[in-house]
Amino acid sequence: MTDAARQDARALVTEAVRIPSLSGQEGEVAAFLVEWMNARGFTARVDEAGNAVGERGQGPFTVALLGHMDTVPGDLPVHVDERGVLHGRGSVDAKGPLCAFLAAVAALPAGALAAARFVVVGATEEEAPSSRGARHIRTALRPDAVLIGEPSAWEGLTLGYKGRLVARVRVRKDNFHTAGEGTSAADDLTEGWFRVRTWAAGAGSGGGVFDGVQATIQDLGARSDGVTQEAWATFGFRLPPAWSPEAAEAAVRGALADLAGLDLEFVGHETAVRHPKDNALTRAMRVAIRAHGGTPVFKVKTGTSDMNVVAGHWPVPTLAYGPGDSALDHTPEERLDLAEYDRAVAVLTDALTRLALGSAFPRSAAP
Known part of the structure; x- marks a missing residue:
């Protein structure tokens, strides 16, 4: 990742965190993300559920990257401190992971974009019982592989949720x-x-x-x-x-x-969900993490996420991934180390490229 791309990715997540977006009040951040995507080669829109949806690539396989834009309450001052740590509500859960998805797809090379179609979704109301955004997109999209944007730390790969x-x-x-x-x-x-x-x-x-x-x-x-x-x-x-x-x-x-x-x-x-640990998606992520100096760690979590909502509709390789310490979710200390965010963007760019060019998807793409 070039220095200009790194700074652009950091500016994206910082501005996204600055925009308040409680569940049901995601309109302003959705408009910001759609504008950012359209300026960087995506075809982007706000859909019927208020989701920010952006697409890149023309290949026969579809990779869905499903994050969420909404946050729990908590008016935390947003700032980047002298150590390069972004403080603010949503920095970890889960605008950091979502913005890492956006920055990675924006950085994909032409070969990957010719081999696959990448759809990034900033979903609404994940923090509410409604899960409105995920429930809508699960019937509107038929992906061949799925990444869920939740904090796992940059070396972590989450296979399931209770x-x-x-x-x-x-x-x-x-x-x-x-x-x-x-x-x-x-x-x-x-x-x-x-x-x-x-x-x-x-x-x-x-x-x-x-x-x-x-x-x-x-x-x-x-x-x-x-x-x-x-x-x-x-x-x-x-x-x-x-x-x-x-x-x-x-x-x-x-x-x-x-x-x-x-x-x-x-x-x-x-319903609880636990996905297999050996498939094209997990292999691509493991190789990419190692290539960037990390040691992949598989996890399962006792909370829930939009993985629970979409699993029954998308029976394909699925992982949750994203920078940040999930122990900081919903706390007054929520913060994201931007150096870790940079590493997650690099890992995702590498892994998505490997996944697309490997053409090792479990089924043919939907018509």
């Missing part, structure tokens, strides 16, 4: 004197939580945290008006591949079946 289920639990009952016998709504809710936690503890396969069910209380409260009392909670579950959201919902309902006055609502159904 699934998710959220249970909203509410207990209502008549008020009673606490000196008498009986249980309060909060007592019953607590009993329900103990049952659910016991199920979760025994539901794993013993293969480590990725293969277990993780259960947490995300919200908790209780109140009484002197006549009735009410307690409520939100239980969050991170699910391994062995547990579908539907099976987990049935297990939770069974654990709570005999608790009177209890209402249950389930949302956030996401």
